[in-house]
Amino acid sequence: MRGSETLWRALALARRQDLAARGKAAPRAGHGGIGRRALLQGMAASGVAAGLPVQAMALPASGRVAIVGGGIAGLSALHHLAKAGIDARLYEARNRLGGRMYTQLTSEGQVFEAGGQLVNSDHADMHALAKEFAVPLVDRKSGPHRSVILADGAVASQAELARLLAPLAARIARDSEAVDASPRAAAAIDRLSVAQYLDRHAALIRDRRIRALIEASIRTEYGSEPGDASALQLIFNLPTVKSEHVEVLAGSDERYVIAGGSGRLAGAIADAHRDRIETGRRLRAIRETGSGLRLEFVDGTHVMADTVIVAAPAPILRQIDFAVPLSARWREFVAEADLGRNEKLQATASATPWQAILGTGGELWDTAPPYALGWEGTIRGGEDGRPVWTWFLGGEQVDAAAAVSPHALADAFARLSEIGIPGIAQAVAGGMVRRTNWCNDALTLGAYTNSAPGQLTRFGPLFWVESDTPAERQQAVAGRVIFAGEHVSDAWVGFMNGGAQTGRLAAQAVIAARTRSAR
Numbered sequence: 136m137r138g139s140e141t142l143w144r145a146l147a148l149a150r151r152q153d154l155a156a157r158g159k160a161a162p163r164a165g166h167g168g169i170g171r172r173a174l175l176q177g178m179a180a181s182g183v184a185a186g187l188p189v190q191a192m193a194l195p196a197s198g199r200v201a202i203v204g205g206g207i208a209g210l211s212a213l214h215h216l217a218k219a220g221i222d223a224r225l226y227e228a229r230n231r232l233g234g235r236m237y238t239q240l241t242s243e244g245q246v247f248e249a250g251g252q253l254v255n256s257d258h259a260d261m262h263a264l265a266k267e268f269a270v271p272l273v274d275r276k277s278g279p280h281r282s283v284i285l286a287d288g289a290v291a292s293q294a295e296l297a298r299l300l301a302p303l304a305a306r307i308a309r310d311s312e313a314v315d316a317s318p319r320a321a322a323a324i325d326r327l328s329v330a331q332y333l334d335r336h337a338a339l340i341r342d343r344r345i346r347a348l349i350e351a352s353i354r355t356e357y358g359s360e361p362g363d364a365s366a367l368q369l370i371f372n373l374p375t376v377k378s379e380h381v382e383v384l385a386g387s388d389e390r391y392v393i394a395g396g397s398g399r400l401a402g403a404i405a406d407a408h409r410d411r412i413e414t415g416r417r418l419r420a421i422r423e424t425g426s427g428l429r430l431e432f433v434d435g436t437h438v439m440a441d442t443v444i445v446a447a448p449a450p451i452l453r454q455i456d457f458a459v460p461l462s463a464r465w466r467e468f469v470a471e472a473d474l475g476r477n478e479k480l481q482a483t484a485s486a487t488p489w490q491a492i493l494g495t496g497g498e499l500w501d502t503a504p505p506y507a508l509g510w511e512g513t514i515r516g517g518e519d520g521r522p523v524w525t526w527f528l529g530g531e532q533v534d535a536a537a538a539v540s541p542h543a544l545a546d547a548f549a550r551l552s553e554i555g556i557p558g559i560a561q562a563v564a565g566g567m568v569r570r571t572n573w574c575n576d577a578l579t580l581g582a583y584t585n586s587a588p589g590q591l592t593r594f595g596p597l598f599w600v601e602s603d604t605p606a607e608r609q610q611a612v613a614g615r616v617i618f619a620g621e622h623v624s625d626a627w628v629g630f631m632n633g634g635a636q637t638g639r640l641a642a643q644a645v646i647a648a649r650t651r652s653a654r
């Protein structure tokens with residue numbers, strides 16, 4: 136989930152005003168959303184990454200590839216390898232595939248999107264897979280839509296919020312420029328948490344609703360409390376980085392959902408490669424032996440492979456014994472990389488009163504706990520069932536809700552949401568309520584990546600980086616072990632597209648090693 140559109144628009148406006156006041160050219164609208172990638176490219180090209188052992192070249196030129204994890208990253212890797220005619224097998228711990236792309240069908244015939252749902256216009260790998268597998272994407276913003284923001288128990292005026300945001304937005308715009316200009320400036324900001332950044336600039340925050348709105352966007356975007364999130368993530372969240380000439384609003388637009396649910400696309404990819412997939416296979420260890428890599432599973436069995444693509448979620452990496460050569464930096468990453476906490480509370484509804492207020496694809500924000508955001512989460516295209524309203528919780532909101540029953544939560548949230556959407560309480564009364572529980576799911580342990588202060592600068596040199604310029608490229612490869620998954624993506628960390636992209640890149644690295652040796 137991205138930050139509030141209101142926040143973005145206000146920041147974009149403030150940035151334009153700030154540039155004009157300094158006699159600089161106005162930013163041009165364009166395609167973007169590459170703040171994090173641009174930084175990583177800059178780090179790679181400027182040698183911030185130098186000194187780390189280059190391990191990417193060591194991939195074997197032949198032999199079997201094992202893929203661990205059947206989320207979109209593992210499935211994408213398998214698909215690209217299979218198309219290239221490479222002997223690859225995927226091992227998934229669960230009895231289902233798709234990981235955090237999970238469309239759940241209840242015994243009553245109701246469908247809920249439990250994990251990833253929204254696809255941006257610039258999510259090229261997701262668009263390509265959807266097209267290849269003939270699973271349509273549905274435009275959820277085909278009509279006019281708007282965000283409603285609740286603050287202090289009332290609907291906040293967006294014009295007023297934008298005005299109040301202006302001084303902080305100008306500061307963020309200047310810091311963004313500094314980050315653009317130098318990776319070392321990025322390191323200084325990365326050392327700060329979002330909370331410390333906001334404290335440092337407290338004089339620019341004239342109204343506590345502004346801080347609350349920014350904190351709500353950090354909770355939804357990273358599942359983190361502002362004290363646990365790198366301030367760089369605040370900068371990346373905004374339409375300013377690498378953008379003297381670019382505004383990114385058009386790029387990160389959450390415009391599409393997958394027809395029939397996200398699980399349908401994962402299922403279609405899996406169906407095409409069933410004979411290469413084994414479920415119920417939970418990896419415990421990867422051991423280098425004289426004759427290749429030995430993958431040991433929790434059930435006591437093992438298989439041999441020459442290359443392994445590890446596409447399990449970040450916190451799960453700690454549970455795997457990597458008895459292979461791995462640099463100290465990779466070991467630190469394995470020990471520390473983490474996911475934020477986000478959960479959905481979903482309720483079926485007898486009516487859709489939000490449509491008259493939010494339009495097609497609008498959102499409800501609440502700057503005060505107990506939830507951060509709400510939107511219509513109905514599965515579109517090809518599935519029956521009642522409309523679904525989704526409330527989204529992040530950070531401590533998840534912990535606070537843990538002891539409360541889903542129905543009690545839905546009642547309480549609906550009452551609060553009435554301020555912005557009259558009629559919602561009646562619409563969801565008596566319906567089905569369901570809550571996701573990714574933080575306690577033993578094979579995920581969180582929602583999507585959050586980078587703690589300092590981690591982006593330390594671990595940036597490990598991630599995949601795509602670029603037309605060879606000096607800016609990076610591969611998440613350590614010897615014969617390749618890492619994939621949203622957590623090692625340059626531009627789409629946290630997104631389904633980050634999984635799909637890194638799976639493709641992992642496959643391409645394997646294919647390239649073989650092509651090189653065949654020459």
Ligand SMILES: Cc1cc2nc3c(=O)[nH]c(=O)nc-3n(C[C@H](O)[C@H](O)[C@H](O)COP(=O)(O)OP(=O)(O)OC[C@H]3O[C@@H](n4cnc5c(N)ncnc54)[C@H](O)[C@@H]3O)c2cc1C
Pocket residue numbers: 136203204205206207208209226227228229232233234235236249250251252253254416417418419446447448451477478479571573578579581582583619620621622629630631632633634
């Ligand atoms: C509540 C929520 C909302 C989200 N909303 C969005 C959204 O709107 N848009 C968006 O783009 N993204 C969203 N995301 C994020 C998105 O779902 C993920 O980034 C993406 O699906 C991750 O894919 P992956 O393949 O990297 O990891 P996963 O999907 O987690 O796949 C990893 C796989 O590895 C398996 N595994 C784990 N341990 C082992 C082991 N030891 N051995 C073998 N297999 C193992 C797991 O079972 C799993 O199948 C959301 C996520 C959540 C939780």
